[in-house]
Amino acid sequence: MPKSSQLRPDRPATINDVAERSGVAASTVSRALSNPGRVSQHTRLRIEQAAAELNYVPSSQARALSSGKTGAVALLVPDITNPFYFGIIRGTQLQLKAAGYTQLLVDTEESEDVEASALESLRRTADGVILAAARLDDEALVQAARHTPLVTINRSVPGIPTVHIDTPGAIGQALNHLVSLGHTTVAYVSGPATSWSNARRWTAFNDDAKGLGIKVIRIGPFAPKTTSGAAAADATVHSGATACVVFNDLIAIGMLQRLRERGIRVPDELSIVGCDDIFGADFCNPPLTTLTSPIEQAGRVATTMLLERIKAPLSASFRKLASLPTHLTIRNSTGTAPTPAKTKD
Amino acid sequence: MPKSSQLRPDRPATINDVAERSGVAASTVSRALSNPGRVSQHTRLRIEQAAAELNYVPSSQARALSSGKTGAVALLVPDITNPFYFGIIRGTQLQLKAAGYTQLLVDTEESEDVEASALESLRRTADGVILAAARLDDEALVQAARHTPLVTINRSVPGIPTVHIDTPGAIGQALNHLVSLGHTTVAYVSGPATSWSNARRWTAFNDDAKGLGIKVIRIGPFAPKTTSGAAAADATVHSGATACVVFNDLIAIGMLQRLRERGIRVPDELSIVGCDDIFGADFCNPPLTTLTSPIEQAGRVATTMLLERIKAPLSASFRKLASLPTHLTIRNSTGTAPTPAKTKD
DNA sequence: AGACTGAATGCAACCGTTTGCCAAAAATTG
DNA sequence: CAATTTTTGGCAAACGGTTGCATTCAGTCT
Numbered sequence: 239m240p241k242s243s244q245l246r247p248d249r250p251a252t253i254n255d256v257a258e259r260s261g262v263a264a265s266t267v268s269r270a271l272s273n274p275g276r277v278s279q280h281t282r283l284r285i286e287q288a289a290a291e292l293n294y295v296p297s298s299q300a301r302a303l304s305s306g307k308t309g310a311v312a313l314l315v316p317d318i319t320n321p322f323y324f325g326i327i328r329g330t331q332l333q334l335k336a337a338g339y340t341q342l343l344v345d346t347e348e349s350e351d352v353e354a355s356a357l358e359s360l361r362r363t364a365d366g367v368i369l370a371a372a373r374l375d376d377e378a379l380v381q382a383a384r385h386t387p388l389v390t391i392n393r394s395v396p397g398i399p400t401v402h403i404d405t406p407g408a409i410g411q412a413l414n415h416l417v418s419l420g421h422t423t424v425a426y427v428s429g430p431a432t433s434w435s436n437a438r439r440w441t442a443f444n445d446d447a448k449g450l451g452i453k454v455i456r457i458g459p460f461a462p463k464t465t466s467g468a469a470a471a472d473a474t475v476h477s478g479a480t481a482c483v484v485f486n487d488l489i490a491i492g493m494l495q496r497l498r499e500r501g502i503r504v505p506d507e508l509s510i511v512g513c514d515d516i517f518g519a520d521f522c523n524p525p526l527t528t529l530t531s532p533i534e535q536a537g538r539v540a541t542t543m544l545l546e547r548i549k550a551p552l553s554a555s556f557r558k559l560a561s562l563p564t565h566l567t568i569r570n571s572t573g574t575a576p577t578p579a580k581t582k583d
Numbered sequence: 584m585p586k587s588s589q590l591r592p593d594r595p596a597t598i599n600d601v602a603e604r605s606g607v608a609a610s611t612v613s614r615a616l617s618n619p620g621r622v623s624q625h626t627r628l629r630i631e632q633a634a635a636e637l638n639y640v641p642s643s644q645a646r647a648l649s650s651g652k653t654g655a656v657a658l659l660v661p662d663i664t665n666p667f668y669f670g671i672i673r674g675t676q677l678q679l680k681a682a683g684y685t686q687l688l689v690d691t692e693e694s695e696d697v698e699a700s701a702l703e704s705l706r707r708t709a710d711g712v713i714l715a716a717a718r719l720d721d722e723a724l725v726q727a728a729r730h731t732p733l734v735t736i737n738r739s740v741p742g743i744p745t746v747h748i749d750t751p752g753a754i755g756q757a758l759n760h761l762v763s764l765g766h767t768t769v770a771y772v773s774g775p776a777t778s779w780s781n782a783r784r785w786t787a788f789n790d791d792a793k794g795l796g797i798k799v800i801r802i803g804p805f806a807p808k809t810t811s812g813a814a815a816a817d818a819t820v821h822s823g824a825t826a827c828v829v830f831n832d833l834i835a836i837g838m839l840q841r842l843r844e845r846g847i848r849v850p851d852e853l854s855i856v857g858c859d860d861i862f863g864a865d866f867c868n869p870p871l872t873t874l875t876s877p878i879e880q881a882g883r884v885a886t887t888m889l890l891e892r893i894k895a896p897l898s899a900s901f902r903k904l905a906s907l908p909t910h911l912t913i914r915n916s917t918g919t920a921p922t923p924a925k926t927k928d
Numbered sequence: 929a930g931a932c933t934g935a936a937t938g939c940a941a942c943c944g945t946t947t948g949c950c951a952a953a954a955a956t957t958g
Numbered sequence: 959c960a961a962t963t964t965t966t967g968g969c970a971a972a973c974g975g976t977t978g979c980a981t982t983c984a985g986t987c988t
Contacts, residue, residue, distance in 0.1 A: 250706055250730075252944055263968045268946060278966060297707045299653065300944035302644040303973045318673045321666070321862060328663045331690050340708070342655075343688040345676050361595055362642045362974095363685070385595075464866075491866055517666060521809075521836055523868035597974055608938045613976060623936060645974035648943045707944095 251292035260288035271296070298340075311544060312342040312364040314356055316371050320462060320488060321516040322533060326370050326391060329537020337545055339365075348430070350374055357382045366544045368537075369393065373432050389544040391536055393434045394559070399547065401540040401560045403531045405435070405513050406442030408564040412483055412511045412529060413446050415566060420575035421452070421481040421509060427470050427493075428458030429485030436485050439513065443483055455479050460489055467492015475502060480575045481509035487516045487528055494522055494571065505573030515567055524570035532562050596637035605633035616641070643685075656889060657687040657709040659701055661716050665807060665833060666861040667878060671715050671736060674882020682890055684710075693775070695719055702727045711889045713882075714738065718777055734889040736881055738779045739904070744892065746885040746905045748876045750780070750858050751787030753909040757828055757856045757874060758791050760911060765920035766797070766826040766854060772815050772838075773803025774830030781830050784858065788828055800824050805834055812837015820847060825920045826854035832861045832873055839867055839916065850918030860912055869915035877907050 257264040262281060269276040270285040277285075288294075302308040313330050315323040327343065334341050342364055346353040350373050357374075360367055366387035372379060372395075379395045382388060394400045416424055426443045429436035440456065447454045457473045460466035462485065471493035474482050484490040490512035497504055504510055504524055512519060512528035519526040539560050546557075602609040607626060614621040615630040622630075633639075647653040658675050660668040672688065679686050687709055691698040695718050702719075705712055711732035717724060717740075724740045727733060735745045761769055771788045774781035785801065792799045802818045805811035807830065816838040819827050829835040835857035842849055849855055849869055857864060857873035864871040884905050891902075 254944080264945080265947075265969075266967055268944095269967085272946080276966080281967080293703070295704050295707065297648070297944050299644040299647040299707065300973090301946075303642070303648055303944080303975085304946040306946095306973080308644065318676055319669065319862075321669075324664065324666075324669060327688070328690070331663055331688065335690070341688050343672070343676065343686050345673070345680070358638075359640050362640065362644065495866055517664075518863040518866065521840055521863065521868065522866045599974080609974085610939075610976075611937055613974095614937090617976085621936080626936080642974055645943090646976075648945090648974080649976045651943080 250297075251289075251294045253294070253296065255292055256285060256289045256294050259292060260284045308363060308365050309338065310340040310342050310364045311541070311548075312344055312356070312360045312367045314344045314346050314353060314367060314369050314372075316346050316348045316353075316373060317462070318343075318345040321518065322462075322486065322488070322514050323370060324517065325533030326537040326540075329534035329539075330368055330541045331537075332534075333538045333541035333545075337541075339545070346373070348373060348432075354378060357386070361386055366548050368540050368544055371433065371435065387544055387547045389540045389547070391540050399543050399558045401536050401543065402562065403533070403536050403564060404561045405529050405531060405564045406438045407561075408529050408566060409439060409442045409483065410446040410449075411566040412527075413443070413450055413452070415527075415568065415572065416481045416483075416509060416511070417450050417452060419481075419509065419573060422575070423453040423455065423479045423481075425455040425457050425474050425477050425479035425482040427474060427482050427484040427489060428456060428460060429462050429489070431459045433462075433485075439483075439485060457482075458485070460485070462486050462488050464488050464492035464495070467494070468496040471496035471500070471502075475500075475508065479508075481511070481572065483511045483513070485513060487512035487514045487519045487526060490526055490528070490571075491518060491522050494524070494526070498523070504571050507576055509572040509575070511566075511572060520569065527569045527572040528567055529564050530567045531564050536562055595642075596634075596639045598639070598641065600637055601630065601634050601639050604637060605630045653708060653710050654683070655685040655687050655709045656886070656893075657689055657701070657705045657712045659689045659691050659698060659712060659714050659717075661691050661693045661698075661718060662807070663688075663690040666863065667831065667833070667859050668715060669862065670878030671882040671885075674879035674884075675713055675886045676882075677879075678883045678886035678890075682886075684890070691718070693718060693777075699723060702731070706731055711893050713885050713889055716778065716780065732889055732892045734885045734892070736885050744888050744903045746881050746888065747907065748780075748878070748881050748909060749906050750874050750876060750909045751783045752906075753874050753911055754784060754787040754828065755791040755794075756911040757872075758788070758795055758797070760872075760913065760917065761826045761828075761854060761856070762795050762797060764826075764854065764918060767920070768798040768800065768824045768826075770800040770802050770819050770822050770824035770827040772819060772827050772829040772834060773801060773805060774807050774834070776804045778807075778830075784828075784830060802827070803830070805830070807831050807833050809833050809837035809840070812839070813841040816841035816845070816847075820845075820853065824853075826856070826917065828856045828858070830858060832857035832859045832864045832871060835871055835873070835916075836863060836867050839869070839871070843868070849916050852921055854917040854920070856911075856917060865914065872914045872917040873912055874909050875912045876909050881907055 253264050253267050257267045267285050270282045298309050311334055331341050344356050353374050368389050370391045372390055372393045376395045383398050388398055390400045455477045460470050466489050470489050490510055512526045515528045515530035519528050598609045598612050602612045612630050615627045643654050656679055676686050689701050698719050713734050715736045717735055717738045721740045728743050733743055735743055739745045800822045805815050811834050815834050835855055857871045860873045860875035864873050
């Protein structure tokens with residue numbers, strides 16, 4: 239008769255319950271479950287059965303206390319509402335679950351302080367941390383990496399493994415595309431000043447544009463939200479550029495909305511290239527030409543790198559950098575440059 | 584001279600380090616920090632200073648072990664990629680952080696089994712669980728609620744507190760809107776068969792439609808993804824309905840894309856009402872008329888209810904149900920019914 | 929002044945695991 | 959068959975807190 243439910247007065251079964259039921263010591267149970275080779279097949283089977291009957295689930299807290307391993311990995315994102323990070327969240331979640339880890343999600347709200355204190359308190363709580371778009375300075379990150387395995391996404395710091403979505407590497411593609419459509423003055427619409435990605439995108443934009451001999455304008459910075467799009471759109475229109483590359487799709491979509499309000503046609507009067515290819519970039523109006531990022535893959539790769547490091551903390555043979563390629567996806571927000579009807583000299 | 588960094592050979596400071604440094608017993612430190620009234624002001628100050636100097640952060644694992652409280656709350660969502668849940672994630676995250684709790688995010692991948700096993704293993708790990716769109720049957724949920732404080736969102740089970748986004752209550756509004764535009768045959772495009780929300784929306788739709796004397800068609804079920812939209816669109820067009828209410832915006836947006844491909848104009852030939860008002864509903868093409876849900880608020884309210892329950896587990900005076908109102912947001916995906924050019928008989 | 933009260937602190941057990949070390953049992957060897 | 963090695967399993971000490979109980983020391987009451 240299965241008395242599993244009878245035996246459970248209230249609390250979950252402990253390792254001692256299993257030990258008692260299978261007639262061995264608690265330590266043997268522990269070994270049977272985590273280090274099967276260490277006990278005889280016979281007792282292992284008996285223990286496994288007892289554990290199953292009691293519906294035994296080891297306490298991760300207790301395990302963490304004595305072994306130091308928590309079985310949890312934290313993911314720090316600067317803004318949970320930004321769809322870009324959904325992909326990251328999903329990618330890490332997937333990979334972590336597959337490896338039997340738990341995901342701790344922390345929204346740092348674009349704040350250095352929150353990021354720093356999260357990093358500090360996570361030290362005990364998580365076996366490692368994945369930092370998406372870290373805002374902290376290099377020194378603080380290096381310091382944190384000393385005691386907690388760390389992987390960053392889109393932020394490179396000497397000595398810390400990084401996954402890198404190579405949007406800058408594809409900005410040339412975008413620029414070529416625009417040039418081939420006849421644009422000669424192109425704006426870059428900046429994201430947040432503290433963003434490392436933004437800095438890299440701008441640099442690439444500027445360098446590539448020089449190579450192509452086109453005129454460059456920099457606009458911004460803007461917060462990475464659709465609501466910033468209105469100001470960004472107005473500024474871009476006013477700048478005289480006929481095309482722009484925008485720090486990310488969120489701002490680009492906001493621009494689209496604003497331009498529509500103002501009756502400025504895209505791409506007829508202004509061509510727009512976004513970055514990331516987030517959810518929505520394909521069904522906005524018009525659908526957005528953008529630099530497509532393998533966002534979810536970035537999350538997966540970061541997780542894999544972190545897990546490797548957690549499992550073999552000593553080995554020096556780790557991949558320190560993964561760079562994921564990006565490509566231009568052409569939709570309908572880019573088109574031939576407007577013929578200058580009447581421009582002021 | 585500050586020797587904080589000197590004193591830290593490697594590991595984080597423990598309560599014993601603090602005790603030693605301030606010349607008291609560990610138990611006193613524990614009390615000073617968690618139960619300030621229990622020690623004299625003098626020693627409390629001394630302890631607090633020592634703790635600050637050592638950069639002491641209590642181990643949540645150790646605390647959990649002895650006190651039973653983990654300081655973490657788990658959020659279970661059926662699909663992390665669905666923007667609807669972003670709002671939930673954000674709302675709970677906000678509220679949890681404010682209360683000093685940690686968020687554990689689990690994607691159950693629409694699977695009962697994953698949900699059940701998560702619930703089981705979370706028993707030790709989390710102080711409570713917020714279940715968004717639970718797929719599990721009532722019995723399993725009641726069973727789980729016996730040992731873990733639980734709050735559900737959009738899923739009502741006797742005895743379990745629930746936050747309820749009252750989309751069904753606003754479906755009448757949507758129907759009235761459509762009727763006033765001249766529609767007489769309206770389809771309901773179903774979501775997943777296992778979804779409690781879907782069942783309630785359909786019931787409300789059917790009842791309200793009867794009251795208005797309009798003809799009803801049910802289509803589906805469809806998975807809640809934009810990719811389901813193509814099939815949904817084709818089926819709806821084929822059904823002869825001139826307008827439809829769609830289980831959620833994700834499917835509705837997918838339909839929009841398909842209809843555009845097929846050259847069927849929205850709203851001229853078919854009017855579409857979505858549900859939820861997710862990210863993207865306002866900038867798709869055409870912008871979607873939809874039943875706007877206070878998604879983030881739902882997350883906040885659920886968290887508050889759960890936290891109340893966690894803090895005072897005995898009191899019976901809890902709010903068991905919060906119902907959040909929803910309203911129709913009219914955009915451009917609905918319009919006057921097409922005049923029947925040539926209909927079959 | 930002696931007994932009593934209450935505040936402040938310390939002691940030690942406990943929470944559920946892991947793990948180093950040791951002893952018993954079994955298997956191997958000469 | 960004795961000696962030696964290898965398995966196997968148990969004991970007990972951590973891990974870092976919390977908490978019931980005992981203790982100490984003033985201060986209060988009669």
